[in-house]
Amino acid sequence: MKAVIFDLDGTLIDSAPDLHIAANGMLRDEGLPKITFEQTRSFIGKGVGVLVSQVMQAVGAGNDPEEHARLLGRFMDRYEGEPKNTVFYPGVVDALARLEAMGCTLALCTNKPEEPTRIALRHFDLDRYMKVVASGDTLPVKKPDPAPLLHVMRELGTDGALYIGDSEVDAQTAQAAAVPFVLYTEGYRKSPDEQLPHAHAFDHWDKLPDIVAAHFAPSEA
Numbered sequence: 001m002k003a004v005i006f007d008l009d010g011t012l013i014d015s016a017p018d019l020h021i022a023a024n025g026m027l028r029d030e031g032l033p034k035i036t037f038e039q040t041r042s043f044i045g046k047g048v049g050v051l052v053s054q055v056m057q058a059v060g061a062g063n064d065p066e067e068h069a070r071l072l073g074r075f076m077d078r079y080e081g082e083p084k085n086t087v088f089y090p091g092v093v094d095a096l097a098r099l100e101a102m103g104c105t106l107a108l109c110t111n112k113p114e115e116p117t118r119i120a121l122r123h124f125d126l127d128r129y130m131k132v133v134a135s136g137d138t139l140p141v142k143k144p145d146p147a148p149l150l151h152v153m154r155e156l157g158t159d160g161a162l163y164i165g166d167s168e169v170d171a172q173t174a175q176a177a178a179v180p181f182v183l184y185t186e187g188y189r190k191s192p193d194e195q196l197p198h199a200h201a202f203d204h205w206d207k208l209p210d211i212v213a214a215h216f217a218p219s220e221a
């Protein structure tokens with residue numbers, strides 16, 4: 001099986017604008033100061049719980065667990081609707097269609113919680129491509145733990161795959177799962193691309209089908 005598993009935020013879709021609007025809306029409700037777009041962007045990748053902790057830390061709102069749970073609830077109330085300012089990265093839909101036509105089996109492994117993942121997949125008509133979906137709360141652990149990625153592979157019934165993602169968390173997850181990692185360089189990573197262990201990298205989705213084809217091509221030997 002040619003299994004290709006994708007990250008969501010920063011890889012297929014640029015969701016940072018909606019996450020930023022939800023974060024600043026929550027802060028405004030609480031009478032707390034705003035954060036910058038760059039701050040929000042840098043807080044994406046480890047799930048909404050970590051994002052809200054980092055927002056609280058950035059505005060000096062402490063780290064009390066009850067306060068965190070309350071603010072997370074307020075954040076989710078604002079985030080969970082239809083995405084309004086989230087867009088595909090250029091070329092994603094064509095690339096997914098080409099991969100499918102090449103006989104690849106596609107799946108998703110994201111740290112975004114199940115409900116907003118479901119809404120985003122439906123909104124962007126991505127659910128038709130993804131045979132298996134693991135979200136941030138599908139298992140008790142999230143990426144960079146390898147369990148969610150291994151879970152997707154088990155559900156697909158394969159022991160080999162490629163993982164496509166944009167961040168340090170995705171690179172670590174793939175490494176821990178012993179799955180080759182393909183880095184999309186235009187997402188939310190904070191380190192230079194050479195510091196993220198990867199088998200291949202691409203900066204435009206037009207380039208991914210050839211990378212996948214070469215990876216799964218039978219070797220000459």
Ligand SMILES: O=C(O)COP(=O)(O)O
Pocket residue numbers: 007008009010043044045046047048051109110111112113136
């Ligand atoms: O919810 C997040 O923090 C990131 O989600 P991702 O795993 O799709 O990048």
Ligand SMILES: [Mg+2]
Pocket residue numbers: 007008009010011045165166167187188
């Ligand atoms: Mg990501």
